Amino acid sequence: MTTTSDTRGARRITIREVAAASAVNISTVSRVLNPATRHLIGDEVVHRVLAAAKSLGYRQNRLAAALRGGRSRVIGVCLPDIENPVFPPIVCGIEEALAAEGYGVLISNIAGKPKDQERLIEQMLERQVDGLVLATAARQDPLVQRCLRDGIAVVLVNRGIDCGQAPEVVNDDFLSMRLAVDHLVRLGHTRIAHLAGPARLATGLSRLQGFQIAAQQHGVTGSVVVEAAEFTREAGRAACEQLLDAHRDVTAIIAANDLIALGCYDVFAARRIACPGAISLIGHNDMLLVDMLNPPLTTLRIQHREMGRQAARLLLGRIATPDASPLRVTLPPELMIRGSTAAPRAIASSHKR
Structure with a gap:
């Protein structure tokens, strides 16, 4: 019994074959196949060359092109x-x-x-x-x-x-922290904590510095900082536990990113801490689905x-x-205000009376 196969799959189609199939010279095919020079060729010829290349199964040898032209x-x-x-x-x-x-x-x-x-x-x-x-x-x-x-x-x-x-x-991490602190201060928070990212990374350091500057500008003397080991949920969980064990009077947390904030949600659930009733929480990044959390996460949307x-x-x-x-x-970032931030319990209670 004999079998047949498509010989195109066994060897590489050459630019010369594309030129013959589209009835143009090799240099024209080369220009058409290069997006940087394609505009030099008329639309009808471009269409004909690209159609021929696709029909023949032509693939450009990028490595060879790089060796010839340096790119x-x-x-x-x-x-x-x-x-x-x-x-x-x-x-x-x-x-x-x-x-x-x-x-x-x-x-x-x-x-x-x-x-x-x-x-x-x-x-x-x-x-x-x-x-x-x-x-x-x-x-x-x-x-x-x-x-x-x-x-x-x-x-x-x-x-x-x-x-x-x-x-x-x-x-703009400094603006991020200013927007976050401004929001919490307007709600009435004075005991605000920052769960910082690792200071070896620029994002960890700049957000920490931005938080400290914003807290100082508002005269927030009750600010606290705990550094998370990584920008991860697990590190956020550990940092949040450390924070709450040492500072029980904190009423709001600004996390250096949304994954650290997810670690906070884990701790809140394990300790039966109401958010935002007992502690408000702000994340950073506005990553996919944080608006579906319970409560939806207030966070900084990054572009x-x-x-x-x-x-x-x-x-x-x-x-x-x-x-x-x-x-x-x-x-510049944008503050996305959702359900994880509210006035501190004492202020909220006084407003109800």
């Missing part, structure tokens, strides 16, 4: 925790802005020890990425320093570094998708002009 048109995106709901909208924004310029995205979950992180970055670079968007940066980050030292185009997103030598797109778009644009600018001064884009 792969692929960007590496490094995330610290791919399961964290904060990062998908950032990646969507990055992909959206890059796709418009004909770039693809390679995503890696950079976690573990510094040596493991270095290995993953090397794998990205071995695949000839044109640049990196890092959401992984610590305040003093050897990987960022390595990129800067070796001339690798890099942009930081959601987190920055202390030296300010790399372009970055971040949230994560726009953050991704801006990071992609900065990186493309960095690739085009490597020697340009690093830019810092700061995006």
Whole structure:
């Protein structure tokens, strides 16, 4: 018995074959297949070439193109925790802005020890990425320093570094904390706690500093800070337990992110603490589904998708002009007031009388 198969699957279709099928020369096909030069060719020819390429099953050899022209048109995106709901909208924004310029995205979950992180970055670079968007940066980050030292185009997103030598797109964390403290003070809270993120990360430190400045401006002398070990639900749970064991008179908590706030919900449920009746709670990020919690979480909405778009644009600018001064884009947050904040019990009771 004999069998037949599609020979196209056994070998790579060449640009010469696409040119023959669409009755144009090879240079025209090359221009059509490159999004940066496609506008130079008439619409009818573009349609004919793309249709022929699709019909033949042609796939561009990105690596070969990178070796010939020095560009792969692929960007590496490094995330610290791919399961964290904060990062998908950032990646969507990055992909959206890059796709418009004909770039693809390679995503890696950079976690573990510094040596493991270095290995993953090397794998990205071995695949000839044109640049990196890092959401992984610590305040003093050897990987960022390595990129800067070796001339690798890099942009930081959601987190920055202390030296300010790399372009970055971040949230205005000082404004976030001011909005949160303003809201609680207006409700009548004077015993306000901040469950801070780890100070080794710029987001942990800047939100802590923003909280301290806002509390001082309002004359809130009863403010308390407990640092969570990580930006995770488990770390939030541990920090909240530590806080409530030491400071029973706290009436409001501002969490450094929504995952830490989720840890607070766990503690409230275990200890039968009414929220917001006994303690009000504010998160940070407005990640997906926090409006479905009981009570719905009051939180700071961060422009994560726009953050991704801006990071992609900065990186493309960095690739085009490597020697340009690093830019810092700061995006304003918005306070989303929901059911987890209310007046302290004493004030609420006096209003009822």
